[in-house]
Amino acid sequence: MRTDDTDASTTKPSKRHQRAAMLAEAASGGLKTILIKIVLLGIVDAIALYALFILFLQQQWLIFGLVAAVTLVVNWIYFTPGKLPAKYLTPGVIFLVVFQVFVVGYTAYIGFTNYSTGHNSDKAQAISALMSSAQERVPDSPTYAVSVLDQFGTLSFLVTDPDGEVSLGSADTPLSPVNNATIDGGEGVGLTGYTTLSFQDILSRTTEITALTVPFSDDPNDGALRTNDGSSAYLYLSSLVYDEQADTMTDTASGTVFSDTGNGAFISAAGEEILPGWRINVGFDNFARAFTEEGIRTPLISVTLWTITFATLSVATTFFLGLFLAIVFNDMRMKGRKFYRVAMILPYAFPAFLSALVWAGMLSESFGFVNQVLLGGAEIPWLTNEWLAKISVLVVNLWLGFPYMFLVCTGALQSIPAELEEAATVDGAKPWAVFRLIKLPLLLVSVAPLLIASFAYNFNNFNLIYMLTGGGPRDAAADVNVGATDILISMVYKVAFTGQARDYGLASAFSIIIFVLVAVISVVAFRKTKALEELNR
Amino acid sequence: MTSVDGVTRVIPLKRPFNIRRWFARTGWRHLVGIVMVVFSGFPLLYVLSASLNPQGTLTGSNALFSRVGFEAYARMLNSPDAPFAQWFGNTILIAGTTSILTVFLGALAAYSFSRMRFIGRRAGLLTLVLVQMFPQLLAVVALFLVMSTIGDLFPAIGLNTQIGLIMVYLGGALGVNTYLMYGFFNTIPASIDEAAKIDGASHARIFFTIILRLVAPILAVVGLLSFIATTNDFVVASVLLIDPDKQTLAVGLYRLVSNPNYADWSAFSAGAVLAALPVMALFLYLQKYIVGGLTAGSDK
Numbered sequence: 001m002r003t004d005d006t007d008a009s010t011t012k013p014s015k016r017h018q019r020a021a022m023l024a025e026a027a028s029g030g031l032k033t034i035l036i037k038i039v040l041l042g043i044v045d046a047i048a049l050y051a052l053f054i055l056f057l058q059q060q061w062l063i064f065g066l067v068a069a070v071t072l073v074v075n076w077i078y079f080t081p082g083k084l085p086a087k088y089l090t091p092g093v094i095f096l097v098v099f100q101v102f103v104v105g106y107t108a109y110i111g112f113t114n115y116s117t118g119h120n121s122d123k124a125q126a127i128s129a130l131m132s133s134a135q136e137r138v139p140d141s142p143t144y145a146v147s148v149l150d151q152f153g154t155l156s157f158l159v160t161d162p163d164g165e166v167s168l169g170s171a172d173t174p175l176s177p178v179n180n181a182t183i184d185g186g187e188g189v190g191l192t193g194y195t196t197l198s199f200q201d202i203l204s205r206t207t208e209i210t211a212l213t214v215p216f217s218d219d220p221n222d223g224a225l226r227t228n229d230g231s232s233a234y235l236y237l238s239s240l241v242y243d244e245q246a247d248t249m250t251d252t253a254s255g256t257v258f259s260d261t262g263n264g265a266f267i268s269a270a271g272e273e274i275l276p277g278w279r280i281n282v283g284f285d286n287f288a289r290a291f292t293e294e295g296i297r298t299p300l301i302s303v304t305l306w307t308i309t310f311a312t313l314s315v316a317t318t319f320f321l322g323l324f325l326a327i328v329f330n331d332m333r334m335k336g337r338k339f340y341r342v343a344m345i346l347p348y349a350f351p352a353f354l355s356a357l358v359w360a361g362m363l364s365e366s367f368g369f370v371n372q373v374l375l376g377g378a379e380i381p382w383l384t385n386e387w388l389a390k391i392s393v394l395v396v397n398l399w400l401g402f403p404y405m406f407l408v409c410t411g412a413l414q415s416i417p418a419e420l421e422e423a424a425t426v427d428g429a430k431p432w433a434v435f436r437l438i439k440l441p442l443l444l445v446s447v448a449p450l451l452i453a454s455f456a457y458n459f460n461n462f463n464l465i466y467m468l469t470g471g472g473p474r475d476a477a478a479d480v481n482v483g484a485t486d487i488l489i490s491m492v493y494k495v496a497f498t499g500q501a502r503d504y505g506l507a508s509a510f511s512i513i514i515f516v517l518v519a520v521i522s523v524v525a526f527r528k529t530k531a532l533e534e535l536n537r
Numbered sequence: 538m539t540s541v542d543g544v545t546r547v548i549p550l551k552r553p554f555n556i557r558r559w560f561a562r563t564g565w566r567h568l569v570g571i572v573m574v575v576f577s578g579f580p581l582l583y584v585l586s587a588s589l590n591p592q593g594t595l596t597g598s599n600a601l602f603s604r605v606g607f608e609a610y611a612r613m614l615n616s617p618d619a620p621f622a623q624w625f626g627n628t629i630l631i632a633g634t635t636s637i638l639t640v641f642l643g644a645l646a647a648y649s650f651s652r653m654r655f656i657g658r659r660a661g662l663l664t665l666v667l668v669q670m671f672p673q674l675l676a677v678v679a680l681f682l683v684m685s686t687i688g689d690l691f692p693a694i695g696l697n698t699q700i701g702l703i704m705v706y707l708g709g710a711l712g713v714n715t716y717l718m719y720g721f722f723n724t725i726p727a728s729i730d731e732a733a734k735i736d737g738a739s740h741a742r743i744f745f746t747i748i749l750r751l752v753a754p755i756l757a758v759v760g761l762l763s764f765i766a767t768t769n770d771f772v773v774a775s776v777l778l779i780d781p782d783k784q785t786l787a788v789g790l791y792r793l794v795s796n797p798n799y800a801d802w803s804a805f806s807a808g809a810v811l812a813a814l815p816v817m818a819l820f821l822y823l824q825k826y827i828v829g830g831l832t833a834g835s836d837k
Contacts, residue, residue, distance in 0.1 A: 350817060357791065
C-alpha cells in the first residue's frame with residue numbers, strides 16, 4: 001500500500017504562486033470549457049430544483065433540507081476558484097455517502113426496529129388500513145352513482161349522492177364537493193383534468209376498481225364508499241371503531257377492545273394481536289431474539305460457523321490447487337503450456353451466476369449428468385443431503401476459484417528470482433526444501449493480501465450458495481428459513497425477502513452481526529500480513 | 538548443446554528418447570493438464586451440448602451432442618414468459634452505464650489522490666480501503682427500504698427502475714477501483730503534468746487530454762471488472778427490479794431454472810451460452826491486462 005506523500009509538491013505554495021496559478025488557469029480555460037461547465041451545472045441544478053419542489057409539496061422537510069444543502073455546496077465548490085481536490089472528488093463521494101455509508105447506518109437503525117411484514121408503516125396508516133380491511137356494507141346504505149376517473153394512473157370516484165350533490169375522492173383523499181363537473185342525466189360523469197373510464201376500461205381494471213375504497217370524510221369512523229361494478233357505490237362501515245382519546249380499537253361485532261400497549265400493534269386483553277401494526281423502535285429486541293430464542297440462536301450459530309468454514313476451506317482448496325498447478329506448469333521444458341493455461345482459465349471467464357446454475361442441473365439428484373451418466377443411474381442426493389450439499393458447494397467453488405489462484409500463483413512464482421533457487425541448489429538443498437523454505441515464504445508475502453480478499457469475497461459469496469443449493473436442505477427445527485449450506489448473507493436475504501413474513505428488522509440485526517464479524521476478521525488478518533511482511537525484511 | 542572453443546568441437550550424442558525419463562520430467566505434467574482440462578472444460582461442453590439439444594428436459598441433455606439443432610435458441614429468444622432479448626439488453630445497458638461511470642468517477646478521485654496534496658488525503662485513502670471491506674450487498678435490506686422511499690417521492694429513480702439500480706451500483710464506484718487506479722496514476726511521472734502546466738494547460742485539460750490517455754490500460758481493466766461484477770450481481774438487482782421486463786440476465790435466468798428438474802433446460806442452456814459468449818470473448822481477449830490488474834495490489 002502506498003498512502004504516504006511521495007511527490008515533491010508537498011510544500012504549500014506562497015500567496016503569489018497561488019495567484020499566478022489562478023491567473024494561468026483562468027487564461028487557459030477556453031470559452032468551451034466554461035460553457036460545458038455551466039451547462040452541466042445547470043442540468044444538475046434544474047434536477048435539484050425539481051426535486052426540491054416535489055419534496056416541498058410532500059412536506060418532507062428533512063430530505064428537503066439535505067438536498068438543498070448538498071446543491072448549495074456543489075454550486076459553491078464548482079463556481080469558486082481553487083478547491084481542486086473537492087472538484088474532482090465530489091461526484092464520487094456523493095454516491096458513496098448515499099448508497100454505501102448511509103445505507104450501512106440505516107441498516108443499523110432498522111436493526112433496532114420491528115420493521116417487517118405487518119409493521120411497515122406509521123400508526124395513522126395502520127389505523128386506516130385496519131379499518132378498511134374490516135369494512136362491511138351498511139345494510140340500508142343509499143345508492144351513490146359513481147363514475148371512475150383516471151388521472152396519471154390514480155383512480156378516483158366522481159360521486160353523485162341521492163340528493164344530486166357531486167363530489168370527488170380517491171383512496172388517499174376523502175370525498176370533497178366539486179362544482180365544475182360535467183353533468184349528464186343528473187349525474188356527474190366527467191371532470192377537466194381527468195379521464196372518465198369507459199365500460200371497457202372498467203372491465204379490464206376490475207380488480208383495481210373493486211379494491212378502491214374512498215373515505216367518506218376525514219373521520220375514519222364515517223366509513224367509505226366502494227363499488228362492485230364501477231357505476232353504483234355503497235357506504236361501507238368498518239366493524240372496527242377507533243377511539244382517538246383512549247387510543248383503542250373496538251370490534252363492534254364481538255365487543256373486544258384492542259389497545260396500543262407500545263408493541264407496535266393493537267392488542268386485546270387476551271393477547272390477541274390485529275395486524276397490520278406499525279413501525280416502532282424495539283431497542284435490542286432483535287439481537288435479544290437472535291441470541292436467546294432457541295429457534296433462531298441455534299441456526300445463527302451453525303450458519304456463522306459454516307460461513308467461516310466455507311470461506312476458509314474455499315480459500316485453502318482453491319489456493320493449494322492453484323499453487324500446485326502453477327508449479328506443475330511452470331516448467332519451461334513442457335510443451336503446450338499455453339493451451340492448458342487458456343483451457344484452465346475458462347471457468348473463470350464464464351459468468352459465475354451461470355456456473356452455479358449449470359452445476360445445479362448437473363448435480364440434480366434424479367436427472368443430473370453426474371448421477372445419471374458418470375455414476376450410472378445412482379441417486380446420490382448431492383444437493384439435498386446436509387453433508388453432501390456442503391461438499392458439493394466446496395467442489396463447485398473449487399471449480400470456480402482455482403483459475404484465479406493459478407494465475408496469481410504463476411505470476412508470483414515467475415517474479416521470484418531464479419538465482420535464489422540456483423544458489424540453494426548449489427548449497428545442496430533438495431527441491432522440496434527449496435520450495436518450502438525459499439519459494440513458499442516469498443510467494444505468501446505477495447499473495448497474502450489476495451488470499452484475504454478472496455476470504456472476504458467468499459464470506460459473502462451469495463450467488464454460489466443461493467443458486468446452487470438455495471441454502472438448502474432446509475433446517476426443519478429452525479424458526480427462520482435457513483438450511484445447511486446457508487451462509488450469513490444468504491440467510492439475511494431469505495429472512496428479508498423470501499417467504500410470507502419478511503422481517504427486515506431481524507435481517508438487519510443479522511447484517512450488523514456480519515459487519516462486526518467482517519471488521520474483526522479483517523483487522524486480525526491485516527495485522528497478520530503486516531507481521532508476514534516484516535519477516536521478509 | 539554445442540560448445541565451440543576454437544580447437545576442438547565436442548558434440549554430445551543425442552540421448553535416445555526414454556519414455557520413463559520423459560514421463561518423470563514433463564509427461565506427468567501433461568497428465569495433470571489433461572485431468573484439469575477435463576475438469577474445467579467439461580461443464581462448459583455440457584452447457585453447449587444441452588443448448589443444441591432440441592429436447593427441453595434435463596435428462597434429455599445427458600446424452601452429449603446426441604442431437605444438434607438450434608430449436609432451443611429459437612425457443613429462448615421467442616419465449617413469451619421469458620423476455621430474454623430484453624434481459625440481455627437491460628444487462629448490457631445497466632452494466633455498460635455502470636462501468637463507464639464507475640471508471641469516470643474512479644479516475645477523477647484517483648487523479649486527485651495521486652496528483653494533489655490536501656488535508657484529509659491520507660484519511661480518504663484509508664476510508665476507501667475500509668469501505669471495500671463492506672460490500673453493498675450486506676446493506677441490501679436498507680438499500681431496498683431507501684429505494685422504496687425514494688420511489689414514493691420520485692418514481693422515476695426509485696424502486697423498480699434501472700436508473701435507480703445504476704445509482705446504487707455507483708455507490709460502490711469509489712473503493713477498490715479507485716485504489717487500483719491510484720496505484721497506476723502514481724506510475725505516470727508528475728513531470729508530464731508540470732510540463733503541460735507550464736505550457737498553459739488547465740487542470741481539466743491536463744486530466745482529460747493527457748492523463749486519461751496515459752492511463753487507458755487501467756481504465757479498461759477497471760471498466761471490464763466493473764462490467765463483470767455488475768453482470769454477476771444477483772442480490773441487489775433481484776431486490777430492486779420487480780417487473781420481469783426490467784430485470785437483468787442474472788435475475789431472469791435464475792427465475793427460469795430455480796427448479797432445474799422442471800425447467801426447459803435446453804432453452805436455459807441456450808440463454809446461458811448467448812449470455813456468456815460476449816463476456817468470455819472479451820475476457821480471453823483482455824486476459825493479460827486483467828491478470829495484471831488483479832495482482833496489482835500484491836506486488837507493492
